[in-house]
Amino acid sequence: MTTPSVPRRRLGRTVGTVAAAVIGIAFAFPLLWVLTSSLRPGNDIFSYLSPLSIGSFLPIHADPASYGALVHSDFGRAILNSIVVSLVTVVFGLLFSAMAAFGLSAIKFRGQGVLFGIVVLSFLIPFDAISIPLADLFRDVNLQNTYLGLILPGIGNGLAIFLMRQFFLAIPTEIVEAARMDGLGWWGVFTRIYLPLSKPTLVGAGMTLFLFQWQAYMWPLLIGTEPSKQLAPIALANMRGQFTVDFGQVFAGSLVLTVIPLVLILVFQRHYTQSLASTGTKD
Amino acid sequence: MTTVTKTKETVAPQRKAKRPLWMRLRQSPAAAALLFLAPGLLFLVVLRIAPAVSAVASSLFHYSLLRDTTSFVGFDNYATLFRDSDFHQAVLVTLLFNVIINPLQIAVSLALAVLLNQKLAGVRFWRALVFLPIAVPPAVSAVVWDVAFQPNGLINAFLRVFGLPAQPFLTSGSQALWSIMILCSWIGVGYWMMFLISGLNDIPTSLYEASTLDGAGAWKRFWYITFPMLRRPLAFVLVADTVSNFLVFAPVQILTNGGPENATNLAMFDIYRRAFTLGNMNLAQAEVVLLMLVTLVVVAVQFRLLRSKE
Structure with a gap:
């Protein structure tokens, strides 16, 4: 046996722990800075940066004024828009994707492969790349600056269908056949058997749909230009592009835009990472 | 449930011919x-x-x-693009960006995945800290790092502590592209690490136990077990990461507008600029088609990578 000696292993573990701690703190550090800066109204953050000290990063003398101001600015409205657009996308996206996945897995029929091919093809086409031609088509039918125009592209999500199909395929067909024999219709099989069994994958696909909309930048930039229809990332970018920038508000907005998906990811982390990881690592 | 599975054989296609259509x-x-x-x-x-x-x-x-x-006009738009010096610059910048950022992000994600998958004190917490930025939308990352990169911003404040001169970052032709790589990697690395950690957990521990008995050191174990067993997730991460980095847009549009002197004119921004600033939609569409082709080629390579061994 040539396992490393105990002291050497202990040393390795200590070095590893120190490295893990330093890296972890380095990654989270900018977020701490965002939090602290969001509690320093106006351009106060710059005076805290020279000279640099521990106090530059700790929220001492915290003043939440920027959050109050944010509520009454264009950004407040934009955050509401983002929430509405993302939630509606999740509800309809989950329903239609789950239905499609059901049609591609629970029921066997000729030509299924071709239809699944459409799903695969659609998620191989990167959305950002086609958003300029799509925006052109949307303008032709007057969908610019409408909630419908902002929501629709998020609902058709090939990846969500793919994720759920993978999961549905693992449900034994005997259950379906037995339920059919008992007189349960396909809709019943879908809502009473498949959906209740699929909570983890529904959460994973729901997160995929939510984050797609929440993080979108190109599409809302192309289609939601009117202030009343701006989404939060656009409003944030505009805030930073103004002639006089209120950095306290920019950071407060950044924090709000980050905390909402962060809480969801942390709550659903296990489901989310599992279902995503299954796209790449398994067949 | 066991009582119903008995009546399996009667799926009834034979009776339906008599019924109305x-x-x-x-x-x-x-x-x-x-x-x-x-x-x-x-x-x-x-x-x-x-x-x-x-x-x-x-x-x-x-x-x-x-x-x-x-x-x-047939392929005239493509011919025009291939003669256009801005397009040349966009291709060059996009390739340079990808040649650097993809290997870098994947190497860092892999190293972090291996490190943060060890049994270390508080490792779940450190891992969560690396995860945190994956919640940050690209536009937010751009805006936050913009302030950090300011002449009187966070990074220069750090440099000053170490007695280093202030850097121009986003306003410098040689530093702007690197600055964008940093803000993309901050939110990207933890995300890709997640896939690799899940791949690491799928490797049977018996392989490691056997090789330890055979006297293999840590490096040998990584090279002969971890690396080959991670082929699938690595190939997936490589492709998904490459595709997403070919499509980087928000940081360029928010921070540099492709400048200074086209140094950050990545393909997606070049398309956007052609469509809306220059108003030549047909040329923009030709470039969209080229970008789609490139991403499809990248994905096709993935399928080959995944298939070649099975």
């Missing part, structure tokens, strides 16, 4: 499946495939503002 259709599994598929597929066809086809079609036409007519 609509009833047969109602009974047919294909019709039921199509009803379930219809809304989802309709969305995909209209919102993903139709615009791709429309980009291809539109790239073959030319719209003349003077005469307000659209005429078929």
